[in-house]
Amino acid sequence: MYLNTIEPAIGAKKNARRVGRGIGSGRGKTCGKGHKGQYARSGGYHKLGFEGGQMPLQRRLPKFGFRSKLAKFSAEIRLHQLNKINSDKINLEILRQEKLISPKIKSVKIILAGKLEKSFIIEADILVTKGAKEAILSAGGKIESTDGA
Numbered sequence: 001m002y003l004n005t006i007e008p009a010i011g012a013k014k015n016a017r018r019v020g021r022g023i024g025s026g027r028g029k030t031c032g033k034g035h036k037g038q039y040a041r042s043g044g045y046h047k048l049g050f051e052g053g054q055m056p057l058q059r060r061l062p063k064f065g066f067r068s069k070l071a072k073f074s075a076e077i078r079l080h081q082l083n084k085i086n087s088d089k090i091n092l093e094i095l096r097q098e099k100l101i102s103p104k105i106k107s108v109k110i111i112l113a114g115k116l117e118k119s120f121i122i123e124a125d126i127l128v129t130k131g132a133k134e135a136i137l138s139a140g141g142k143i144e145s146t147d148g149a
Contacts, residue, residue: 073106079135080114091123116141 019031030040038044049056077100087094092108095101101108112131119140122128128136128143136143
């Protein structure tokens with residue numbers, strides 16, 4: 001193989017479109033750009049999604065969805081899941097040991113779902129909902145000074 005014999009692959013290079021070369025060419029007179037307007041002018045530019053000043057589609061459609069950055073580090077525990085725990089006290093470390101939460105979780109909230117069969121002492125680093133609080137207290141449990149919910 002010699003450098004002077006190298007050629008591009010077939011179909012890799014297309015001939016430039018010859019416009020404005022008469023009626024018979026199929027692209028004469030207006031060169032395929034129609035009559036007047038922004039698109040017919042040289043240097044006529046519009047950004048992607050531009051609709052001539054009309055409110056563009058991407059702004060007309062409703063927006064939806066949200067992904068919380070805190071959701072990665074917080075979790076919810078249901079009351080019936082607490083029945084599996086052997087310890088009398090419940091804190092983040094015990095929940096991690098029992099594999100109810102992953103190691104990266106930093107805040108936990110206990111919610112009312114299912115029945116509680118044991119009594120527990122919930123430590124201050126765990127949040128408890130109103131309904132779950134009543135269920136824990138009625139089962140003979142205790143909640144140590146929680147700040148939130």
